[in-house]
Amino acid sequence: MSFRDDGAEALEWAASYLERVRELPVLAQVEPGEIRRALPESPPEAGEPFSAVLRDLDEVLLPGITHWQHPGFFAYFATTGSEPGILAELLAATLNVTQILWRASPAATELELVTMDWLAQLLGLPREWHGHIEDTASTSTLAALAAARQAFPGRVVLCSEQAHSSVEKAARLLGLAVQKIPADHEFRMRTEDLHDLEGACALVATVGTTSSTSVDPVAELAEICEREHVWLHVDAAYAGSAMVCPEFRWAWEGIERADSVVVNPHKWLFTPVDCSALWTRRPDDLHAAMTLVPEYLRTGDEDALNLSEYGPALGRRFRALKLWAVLRCYGREGLQERIREAVRLAELFEGWVREAPGWEVVAPRPFSVVCFRREGSDEENADLLERVNASGEAFLSHTALDGRYVLRLAIGNARTTEEDVRRAWDVLRREAR
C-alpha cells in the first residue's frame, strides 16, 4: 500500500471517529490488564500492512480508550483536539523537524516566537516578554522555578494549598522546599501571613486552581513578590485561555508584573495535547538556568535564538504548527465565541444544581467548572460518581474541598452542546435516586 492509500484510510478513520465518538461510552469500561492481555506478546517478525494497525485500533484498543473528544467528557479539564490542530499534527510529523537549535529548522523557531506573540496579544500579555512552548505545565513550571532558583538565593517555593501538584513535583526535582499557604473560604491564597518571605525564591499564584478554579490575588501577590525579591510564577494552565475574552481578565489583573506565566492551549484553546505556553519577562534568568551548548551544537548563527536554551529538553517537536493553525482557523472571534459558550453552559448547569433540592454548589464558579455535591456522605457521592461514569453517558471527576468529597463538571470540549450538559444533569439525577 502507498502512503496515499494508507493515509486515506487513516483519515477516513479519523473523520468517522469524530462523527461517532458521541455514541461511544465516554469512560473506558475495562478492567486493568484487559487491553494488555488482548495484545500479542511479541512484535511481528515481518512487517504488517498499516490497515492491520487500524483494524486493531478499532477492535482491540478502542474499548480501552477514554474519549476525551466526546462531548460528554466533563472530567479533569475538558479539552478539544480541534480539526485544524489534528491536521497540523499530521503535517508536523511529516516534516519531523527536531528543533535542537535555530538552524535545525529556522521556520520552526521563528513560527514559535510569532505564534507566542500572537497568543500574548490574544490574552492581553505584554508583547515584549519571551515566550516559547513546552510539552506540559509540569515542564513549564519546572523551567520557571529553575529560573527563580537561578535568580534568587532562597530555596523555598510558596504556593497555596490549592496549587497544582506539578508545583510540588517541580520543586522536589529542583531540590526546593514547598511551603503551602492556607486558602480562604473561596479557596484563594490567603495573603495575611505573607509579609515575610525570608528564604523564598518563588511564589506560585494560581489563576484557576484544579480543584475549584479559584483565583489567587495576582496584583497583591505581585506587589509582595516585588518588595520581597521573590519570583512570581502564575499558573494559569487552565484559565489563561479564557483571557482571550477581555471580560475575564480581572482574574489576572497585575499579570504584567509576574515573572513568568504558564497557559496550556491544549487545555482550553482547542489545541491537541501537548502544548504548554510559557512566558517570562526575565528571559536572561531562564536562559542562565537552562543554557548549555556543547561544541557539536555551536554554529555561527550569532543572531539566532535557540529555544532549547530556555527549557529542559534539547530535542523539541514542532508544536507551534498546531497552535498557529488553531489561532488562524478560529481567529480571535472564534476563540472568544467558544470560550463564552463554555462559560454560559457552566453557568446554566450551576443554576440547575442551585435550584434542585438535595444538591448544592460548593464553590464559586468563575469560569467553566462547577463544583457541587449531592446531600449525603462522601461515600454516597463517590458511589454516585462511579455510577454516572459507569453509564458511559458522561464522565466527571471529583476533588476534595473543605475536607468533603466534591463532584466536578468541567466544560471545555468545543463539541459539547447545551443538550450534552442537560444529559449529564439527567444522568446525575437518575443515578442519585
Place this chain on the structure above:
Amino acid sequence: MSFRDDGAEALEWAASYLERVRELPVLAQVEPGEIRRALPESPPEAGEPFSAVLRDLDEVLLPGITHWQHPGFFAYFATTGSEPGILAELLAATLNVTQILWRASPAATELELVTMDWLAQLLGLPREWHGHIEDTASTSTLAALAAARQAFPGRVVLCSEQAHSSVEKAARLLGLAVQKIPADHEFRMRTEDLHDLEGACALVATVGTTSSTSVDPVAELAEICEREHVWLHVDAAYAGSAMVCPEFRWAWEGIERADSVVVNPHKWLFTPVDCSALWTRRPDDLHAAMTLVPEYLRTGDEDALNLSEYGPALGRRFRALKLWAVLRCYGREGLQERIREAVRLAELFEGWVREAPGWEVVAPRPFSVVCFRREGSDEENADLLERVNASGEAFLSHTALDGRYVLRLAIGNARTTEEDVRRAWDVLRREAR
C-alpha cells in the same frame, strides 16, 4: 470546508512533500529573522480556512525548514519520520488522549507497556524491567538521575567527558554535581581512576556518544557501580536502536546489570519525534522519586499503573501509538534490514575517506556515523562544512575531538541510498578544492 476535505488536502501535501523533499535544499538557506518578518504581526480576527495554513506552509515556512526527511540529511543524528509513524500521529491527535492516569485512557497506558515490552524483546533487554515513554532523552535522563538521587545518598554524577550535555543539564536541575571522567584515545570512558566512587549517586555510561558514537565499557562499569552502590544509567539514545541486530549487542554487553537505560526510537528507529524509551530495573526508586497523586486524581483503580507516577510530566501524549505502528509495519526483519543498510553505507563512506589523499578518519566507527576531516586547519574545515551546507545538497554537522574541528556524517534516514552518500562525498570533495 469539512474535515474530510481539509484532511485530504493536508494528506496530499504530506504525500507530495515526501516525494519532493529530495529536491529541496537540505539546510534552510535563510537569515535569522527572515521567516519571522514574513509572517503577519497579529492573529486574524475572523477564522480562516485550513487551506490558508497549507498555502503559507508552502510559501512562507518551507524556505525556512531544514529538511530532516531529506535523504541528504547527515547532521547530528539523522532520523526518519516513517509513514506508519506519521499516520499514527494523525490518529493520536484525533483521539487526543491525555494520559494523566490509567483511567484517563487504559488502552494508552497498556499499549505503552506492551510496546515497551516488544521493544525490550527486539533490543535484547530484560523483559521484567519497567519501561515507559518520555518525550526526549533529556527528560529520560532527568528521571533516571532523580531516581538515582532517591536511591543513593551521594550527590555527584559521574560521566565521561564525551557524555551528552543532557546529563549535565539534568544534574544541574536536580542540584547534583557532575564529575567528568577522561576518555581514552578511542573516546571511551577511562575506568582506571574509578575505584573510589565516594559521594557519587550515579554513573552515566554512553553507548554511542554524540560526537563519535564511542562506546563506554558497560560491563566493567556495571561491576564497579554494583560494588560501590552507585546507580548505572546507560545513555544509548542513538545506538540503542542498533541492538535490534544481535551483531551490535557487544556494545552494551552487561546491560542487564544497568539500573536504567534510555533509547530514542525517534532517532534511529523510524519513529517521528518525540519518543524516548526509558527502562529501569528499579521501578520502585523511580516511582518514589516521581509519584505525587493529589486528591483530584485518586481513583479506585488499585491494580492500575499510572505512568505519570514514573516521570516528570503529569499530562502524557499517546506516544505509544506511533511506536506500535512502526514496530508492526516494519517488523523485526524490516528494522534489522534498515539498520544494517545504514551501517553498510557508513562503512562505505568511511572507506572512501580512508583511501582519499588529504582526508582522514579520526575516530573508530562502530555504527553509522563517520568522523573525519580534511587536511588543513580547523578554520579550513569549518569553512568547508559551511560551503557544503550552503550548497543545499547535503547537510553535515561537526564536533571537536582531541581539540580538533571534525566533520561528522551521520546516516540514519531510511530514505538515504548509496547514491545519496556518494553525492555527499562528491560535494565534500568538490567544495574542498
